[in-house]
Amino acid sequence: MDFLKSLVILSLFLILMLLTIIIYKLQKNRTVTPTDWPILRMILGAVLHSNRFHDYVTEVLIDNGGSNMFKGPWFTNMDMLVTTNPLNIHHILTKNFCNYPKGDNFRKIFDILGDGIFSCDGELWEIHRKVTMCVFKHAGFQCLLETILWNKVEKGLLPVLESISIQGKEMDLQEIFQRFTFDFICKLLLDHDPKSLSIDFPCIPYLKAFSDAEEAIMYRHVKPSSFLKLQKLLRVGNEKKMSDAWRTLDQFIYTCINQKLNEYNNMKCEQQEDKFLVLTAFMSKFKDHGVSFGDTTKFLRDTLLSLMVAGKDSTSSILSWFFYILAQNRTVEDKILEEIHTHLDVKLGERLKTKEISEMVYLHGALNECLRLFPHLPFNHKTPLQPDILPSGHRVDQTTKIILSFYSMGKMKSIWDGDCMEFKPERWLAKGGGIKHEPSYKFPAFNSGPRTCVGKDMSLSQVKIVATMVIYHYHIEPVEAHLVLPADAMVLQMKHGLKVRVTKRTTVN
Template sequence: MLEALLLCSFILPLLFIFFRPKSDAKLPPRSYPLIGNYHSIYANRHRLIQWTSDAVHNSPTLTAFLRRPFGQNRVITGNPAVVEHILKSNFSTYQKGLNSHNILFDLLGDGIFNVDGDQWKLQRQLSSHVFSTKSLRHFVEHVVDTELNERLLPMLTTAAANDTVVDLQDVLQRFAFDNICKMAFDYDPACLTPSLPHATFAVAFEDAIRISTERFHTITPLIWKIKRVLNIGSEKRLKEAVSEIRQFALKIMNEKKQEVDDTSSIKTVDLLSRFVSSGHTDENFITDIVISYIFAGRDTTSAALTWFFWLLWKNPAVESEIVKEINGKLAADGSVYDEVKEMVYTHASLCESMRLYPPVPVDGKTATVDDVLPDGNVVKKGIIV
C-alpha cells in the first residue's frame, strides 16, 4: 500500500494509462520528463537482463545510456574495451560506490563484495591464499571429490534407478553450498544428503538476495528506505531473513574461533581461519565475510551448472563428445585435477554455456571522477556504469 501511494505521488499510474507499456517496446527506449526510461524499464521488469542486452547490441558502440527517474542515470556497456577499461585499466576510478553499498549493506555488510579501497585489499589479500594452485588442488581432490562420490552421484544414481524427478537446480545449489562452506570455513552443513533436509537458511538466503536486488529496481530509493523504517512488506521479510543468515554465520564464526584457540584441532588453513588468526575478531566483520563467500560460491556455481546440463540435454551431440573426451582423459588412478586441464572440448562447452547464460550477468561500478570511455562516450562523476 505504501509503495502504491508513493507511486501515485509521482503520477506514474497516469503515465501508464496513457502510454500502456509493452514488453516488446522498441529500442532505444523513449524517455519522458522526470521518469526518464522508467516506462520501458517497468514494462520489461520480468526480462531486464535480456532487455538491457538488446539495448547494448542496438548501440553502434555497444554502450547505451539508461535514464532512470529523477536523474538516476546509468551507462550500460558490453563493449570489451570499455569493460577492460572499467574493471582493469582504471580499476581505482570505478568503485562499488555509496549507492550499491547502501542497498546491499543489510545483507553483505562490509564484506569483500560491498567495499572499496583498503578494506577490499585486505580481504582480497587474505582470500588469495585460499585460491592458490596448491589450495585449489587440495580442494578438488578432497572436498569436491568426496561431495561428488559420497553425495551427489549416489543421489542422482538412485533417482535414475527409481525414475524419480529431481529439482536439479536445488540439488546443485546444495552441492555448491556444501562445497563453499567446506572450502572457505572447513564447515560441513550437509545440505546434500539423501533426505534433502529443509534448510531455513537457504530460504532466508534466497529471500534476502531477491529483496536486496529489487531495491536496485525501485523508482526511487526513498520507497524501500521508508518501508525499512516502518518495518513493513518486503523490508520486514528482509530484516527477518538477514537475522537468520547472521545467526548461521555467527555459529560458524564461534566454532572457528574455538578451533583456532585449540591449535591441535586445526585440520586445514581455510579462509575463515586466516581471518580469525590474523587478529580480526570483530563479530560483524567476520560474519560479513562468511555471508559474502556463501553469496559468491553458492548461486554462481549452481546457476552455471544448471544451465550447462540443460544445454547438454538440448544438444545430445555435444554431450556425446564431452563423455568421449572425459573417458579418454581420465587417469587410471582416478585423479582428475591434472586431466581436466587437457579437456579442451569440455572446457569450451562450459565457456560457451556461461557466455549464453552468465552466472553473474551484470557488474555495477560508480565513476569517482569524470571520464571518457575508449568508445568515446563521456561518463560523469557519480554515474553508475
C-alpha cells in the same frame, strides 16, 4: 513526516505510471528502445518487460550500438548508462580502475556483506585480496577443498541422482546444484555440513535466507531510494525479506564461527598444527598483514559471508546453465563423453587428478561457451569518483550509474560475430591445440582487471569435476514444455528452476 512524504511521492508515482501505461498501450508504433516519457522517462519500458529483463536490455543495447543511457524518473536519481562496449569495460575495470571504486552507494546496496572483499575499497580491499589468494594457495586449503568436494560428490550428489533415476521422477536440477554447492562451501569455510543435499530435501532456513537477500539486493538497483526507505520503514516487501534474511544468516554464521573457534582453542598445539581450518588461516594471515581487529568475529563473518555468496552461487549457476544448454546440444554432450573416455578412462570410484582435468580441452571450451552466453554474474555496477569520458564518447560523472551488462555482451554480433547466439565450444579451440584465449574485457565471466575473481580456477575445477562425473554416469533430459528463463537476481539463476529427468548410462564401467 518522512513517512508521509514518502507515501505522497509513491502515490504520485503510481498514478503517473498508470496513466503512462494506458498511453503506452494506445500507441501503434512501438520500438525496442523505451520511450522517454515526461516525468517517468524510460522506466515504463523496463517495467513492462520485467518478466524478461536481461533479454530486453540486450535487445535495447543491440538497437543502440551496444550502449544506451537509461533515463529514470525525474525525482529518483536513477539515470543509468548501460554498456557492452569492450573498450568501456576495459577502461572502467582496468585502465582507469582507481576512478571506479565500489563506493558508498555500492556499500549501501550490499550492506549485508559488511567489510568483506566484495564491498570494500582501498587498502582494506588490497589486504583482503592478498590474504584470500594466500589462503587459497595453501597446500592445506587445496587438500581440504579436494577432499570435501569429492566426499560431497560421492556421498551426496551421485546418490541423490541415483535415487531420482531409479524412481524415474522429475527433479529440479538447479535446486540440486544449489544444495550441493551450499553444503560444499559451508563445509569448506565453516567446517560445518548443513546436509541440505539429501534424498528427502530438508528445509534449510539459512539456504532460503541467501536467496531472499540476493533478491532484495537485485531490486535495490532498480527501485527509487524513497520507495526502498518506505519498505524498510513499514517492514514490507523485499526489504522485510532482507531484514529477516540478515538475522537468519547472522545467527547461522556466528554460531558456526564461535563453535569452531572454541573447539580449535581447546585443542593441543600438535592437534592445531595437524588440522587446517579456514577460519584460523584467515585470522592468522590478516594478523600477518597488520590488520587490527575491532570485533574479530564480525570481521570474520564479513569475510566468510562474501566468500560463501561467491562460492555458492557462481558454481551452481554455471552448472545449471551448462546442463541446460548441453541438453539442447546432444552432439556436444557426445563429444564431451568421448573426451572423458579418451583422456581419462574413468572407472567407478576413481577420483580425477588436476592434470587429467586440464587435458579435457573440449569440456573447457564448452564451459567457456556456456559462460559467454549465460555468465553467472550478469552485470556489474559502477559509478565514477571524478567526471570521465568513456571510449564510446559517453560523459559520466558522480551522479551516473554505469551498468556493465556481461549478459548482453555474449549476444552482441559486434563482439562475437554473426553466430554469437550459437553454442559452439569450437569457438574456444586454438588451431594448434589447446584453448583459445580471449581478453577478459571481451569475456568478463569472472570480472576483469584488478578485481578479477580470485577463486576463478577453484570454481572452474569444481565445475569440471562435477560435470564430468554427472555426464559420465547419467544423461540429463529436460522436461518437455518446461520454461527456462533468467531470474531477476544478482547471480544468473533460472526463474522456474531446471526440471529434468535423469537416466543412468548403460556404458558406465
